[in-house]
Amino acid sequence: MSQLWIAVLGTSAIAFGLKYFGHSVPEKYLSNPRVLRINTLIPIALLSALVAVQTFADKSKLLIDQRIVGMSVAVIALLLKAPFPVVVIGSAAASALTFHYLG
Amino acid sequence: MGQNNRVSRVNRTTAAASLSVSFTVGLYGIAFGAAGIAACFSLLQTCALSLLTFSGASQFAVVGVLGAGGSALSGIATASLLGIRNALYGMRMAPLLKIRGWKRIVGAQVTIDESTGVALGQSELGEAQMRQGFWLTGIGVYIFWNIFTVVGALGAQAMGDPAAWGLDAAVPAAFLGLVWPRLTNGKERALAVAAMALSLGLTPFVAAGVPIISTALLAVAFGWKART
Numbered sequence: 001m002s003q004l005w006i007a008v009l010g011t012s013a014i015a016f017g018l019k020y021f022g023h024s025v026p027e028k029y030l031s032n033p034r035v036l037r038i039n040t041l042i043p044i045a046l047l048s049a050l051v052a053v054q055t056f057a058d059k060s061k062l063l064i065d066q067r068i069v070g071m072s073v074a075v076i077a078l079l080l081k082a083p084f085p086v087v088v089i090g091s092a093a094a095s096a097l098t099f100h101y102l103g
Numbered sequence: 104m105g106q107n108n109r110v111s112r113v114n115r116t117t118a119a120a121s122l123s124v125s126f127t128v129g130l131y132g133i134a135f136g137a138a139g140i141a142a143c144f145s146l147l148q149t150c151a152l153s154l155l156t157f158s159g160a161s162q163f164a165v166v167g168v169l170g171a172g173g174s175a176l177s178g179i180a181t182a183s184l185l186g187i188r189n190a191l192y193g194m195r196m197a198p199l200l201k202i203r204g205w206k207r208i209v210g211a212q213v214t215i216d217e218s219t220g221v222a223l224g225q226s227e228l229g230e231a232q233m234r235q236g237f238w239l240t241g242i243g244v245y246i247f248w249n250i251f252t253v254v255g256a257l258g259a260q261a262m263g264d265p266a267a268w269g270l271d272a273a274v275p276a277a278f279l280g281l282v283w284p285r286l287t288n289g290k291e292r293a294l295a296v297a298a299m300a301l302s303l304g305l306t307p308f309v310a311a312g313v314p315i316i317s318t319a320l321l322a323v324a325f326g327w328k329a330r331t
Contacts, residue, residue: 066272
């Protein structure tokens with residue numbers, strides 16, 4: 001089986017397992033405040049890392065290219081409280097334009 | 104089964120909230136479908152993620168990690184860490200839904216940010232409305248998310264080079280849009296900056312995927328004490 005299929009099916013199996021587990025355990029186990037705090041922070045760490053790596057990395061190399069222009073537009077859009085589709089499309093448009101005219 | 108009284112009438116306020124959330128969130132499926140294709144997943148693999156994994160952040164993470172050259176294992180691990188919160192949602196919803204058997208299987212699969220959020224948002228209307236909010240939103244997002252995944256994936260396939268259409272920036276912009284509303288205090292913003300620095304610092308030296316998942320340790324460090 002290819003790496004991609006292993007990733008698809010492995011992710012899906014664990015994702016469902018976690019959801020089903022949640023529906024099956026007594027509520028008292030979620031009351032630990034430390035577990036709750038860390039669980040709130042994990043998505044922030046992972047998503048921030050994904051933002052950084054997908055903006056500045058190409059395989060194991062760090063570089064600056066058209067994506068930084070797109071991400072700057074995304075940051076400005078978010079600061080202006082733009083809705084999610086505007087953030088994504090604005091960033092794509094800025095990056096594509098930079099790719100065509102400078103790249 | 105059957106001990107929760109199914110109300111025959113659907114509350115209009117709850118239905119409106121559920122539908123608008125379902126459609127809006129479902130639209131993000133376009134971004135995911137495109138991201139899957141941009142990361143070299145096939146149409147079938149991209150759609151399988153939306154049908155089977157059905158958890159936006161986890162899906163984006165697994166295509167992001169593998170698209171950046173990471174192994175299946177680091178992709179699965181990163182996606183699964185992002186899926187842990189669904190277990191906490193399940194614990195919160197279980198006493199409300201009181202479901203067993205196949206209903207619990209369906210209910211578990213649609214336990215996500217949005218279904219839990221809408222259910223909790225109906226608490227002033229009573230438990231019956233909370234259950235309706237959960238089911239309508241969960242199933243609604245499932246339907247729209249999967250339809251729009253196909254749309255996004257087919258669109259991206261027709262486009263060709265992801266960079267020419269800005270897809271290479273759209274994917275991290277989508278992540279940024281997901282993390283932005285979570286940055287509500289100084290500690291969370293400091294963690295976001297630290298995670299970016301650590302992942303970039305590690306990128307030239309370790310296997311792809313490792314820089315991302317290693318930032319989970321930062322989350323543990325930042326969350327260990329109530330105040331820093």
